[in-house]
Each structure stands twice: as C-alpha cells, then as structure tokens.
Amino acid sequence: GTPYLWAELRHALRHEQVHHLDDLLLRRLRLGLMLTNGGLELQPRLQQLVTSELGWTEPHWQQEVARYRQLLQQAYR
Numbered sequence: 001g002t003p004y005l006w007a008e009l010r011h012a013l014r015h016e017q018v019h020h021l022d023d024l025l026l027r028r029l030r031l032g033l034m035l036t037n038g039g040l041e042l043q044p045r046l047q048q049l050v051t052s053e054l055g056w057t058e059p060h061w062q063q064e065v066a067r068y069r070q071l072l073q074q075a076y077r
Contacts, residue, residue, distance in 0.1 A: 006049070013053035021050070021064040022071050038072040
C-alpha cells in the first residue's frame with residue numbers, strides 16, 4: 001500500500017543486474033516469498049516496469065512468467 005515497493009523494484013531493475021523474473025521476485029526483493037501466490041497479482045504493474053527498464057519484449061515477458069510459475073509450483077508450494 002506504499003510507493004516504496006515500486007521504487008525498490010525500479011532500483012533493483014536498474015542497478016542489480018536482474019536477468020529473470022524469479023531472480024527479481026525471489027532473491028533481490030523476496031516479494032515472491034512474502035506475497036500470496038508469489039506476487040503474481042502484481043503482474044500487470046510488474047510487466048510495465050520490467051519491460052520498460054529491461055527492454056523485454058512481450059514474448060520474453062510471457063516466457064519469464066511461465067518460468068516463474070513453474071518454479072513456484074515446483075519449489076515454493
């Protein structure tokens with residue numbers, strides 16, 4: 001409920017060499033561990049930030065979401 005989350009996300013995307021969505025949500029900020037359903041409810045806003053900051057295309061974004069969902073299912077359920 002605060003703007004700090006989005007500022008932290010943007011900072012991580014710009015300065016912490018994020019290569020995968022799971023890297024961002026599970027290791028850099030740990031949001032995937034703290035939020036229900038791994039933080040997938042943030043997907044629309046996350047997509048805007050990640051694609052603009054990292055230059056990911058729509059297919060790349062969809063591939064990363066699929067990878068993240070699979071990882072959540074296998075290791076964090």
